[in-house]
Amino acid sequence: MSHILPGHSLVDSLQINDDTLAEIAMILKMRRDFGMSMYKDKCMKRRIAIRMRSCRCSDAAEYCNLLRQSEQELDHLKKTLTIHVSQFFRNPSMFEKLHTDILPYLFQKTDIARNNLRFYSLGCAGGEEAYSLGIILRQFYSRQLMDMPVEIYAYDIDNDILEAAARAEYNEDRLKDLPDSCRERYFVPNGKCLKLTAEIRDMVSFNQHNIMNVAALDPCQLVLCRNTLIYFTRQDQEKILRGIAHILPTGGILVLGKAETLVGDTRQLFTAVCPVERVYRRL
Numbered sequence: 001m002s003h004i005l006p007g008h009s010l011v012d013s014l015q016i017n018d019d020t021l022a023e024i025a026m027i028l029k030m031r032r033d034f035g036m037s038m039y040k041d042k043c044m045k046r047r048i049a050i051r052m053r054s055c056r057c058s059d060a061a062e063y064c065n066l067l068r069q070s071e072q073e074l075d076h077l078k079k080t081l082t083i084h085v086s087q088f089f090r091n092p093s094m095f096e097k098l099h100t101d102i103l104p105y106l107f108q109k110t111d112i113a114r115n116n117l118r119f120y121s122l123g124c125a126g127g128e129e130a131y132s133l134g135i136i137l138r139q140f141y142s143r144q145l146m147d148m149p150v151e152i153y154a155y156d157i158d159n160d161i162l163e164a165a166a167r168a169e170y171n172e173d174r175l176k177d178l179p180d181s182c183r184e185r186y187f188v189p190n191g192k193c194l195k196l197t198a199e200i201r202d203m204v205s206f207n208q209h210n211i212m213n214v215a216a217l218d219p220c221q222l223v224l225c226r227n228t229l230i231y232f233t234r235q236d237q238e239k240i241l242r243g244i245a246h247i248l249p250t251g252g253i254l255v256l257g258k259a260e261t262l263v264g265d266t267r268q269l270f271t272a273v274c275p276v277e278r279v280y281r282r283l
């Protein structure tokens, strides 16, 4: 039951001050080993307010109490904070660019004798982005794949979403930008969902990794890091982008989300290949 004084909006009543945010951060750290400090405070507060509303808590103190008592709410909150929205071929024009320009360039520039191609999806959520890349490779580059195997690694901080990604079962809403030909060729009905065939599933390997430590990953030639940086503070965005620059050799490609861009000194480490699609090449 919510207790809102006349003249106060629901939004006012759900305001989360910095002390409460720190308290929630501490509970999540202790009980789920989940660190919140890397994300923007404003973004976290907005997300916590969503949970408070769902639980019908009238103020932040009530919500903190609930969080201390409920394992289930801890899981719900962690999920809400890590925001797993994605879909197949999200921003189709970027995938078109990958298909027509970026992949031919990467196949052509890589020395077959010495290298496999290794591609990363960072902040992969349910795997839609990594699998979309797999579909393009399988559809248009199967001949090249015979000469030069491609490994796709997808990373996320959240283990539950990684397990779902590996299962590869999707509702219709995740498939709305998928061309019909792909749907028929690569998905089979599975109850109310559609399941991706093993032919594409087997191309992607999912692993837990915090992108704050991206520099610890092996070098690769292509990094898709879309719609994940936006949740980080500018300082941490810079750290992540420096880490990505560290694992990309000269000529390697980085793709960011439509609302993201290079920040600070990392602008000197890349040149824009296609500013509209947020495609950058490592200098």
Ligand SMILES: C[S@@+](CC[C@H](N)C(=O)[O-])C[C@H]1O[C@@H](n2cnc3c(N)ncnc32)[C@H](O)[C@@H]1O
Pocket: 082, 083, 084, 085, 086, 087, 090, 122, 123, 124, 125, 126, 128, 129, 155, 156, 157, 158, 161, 209, 210, 211, 212, 225, 226, 227, 228, 257
């Ligand atoms: C909005 S989704 C982006 C999905 C996909 N890249 C896309 O553009 O459709 C953001 C993902 O980043 C993940 N994430 C958040 N913080 C992370 C971190 N520190 N390390 C790795 N992944 C993280 C979340 O769990 C979530 O699945």
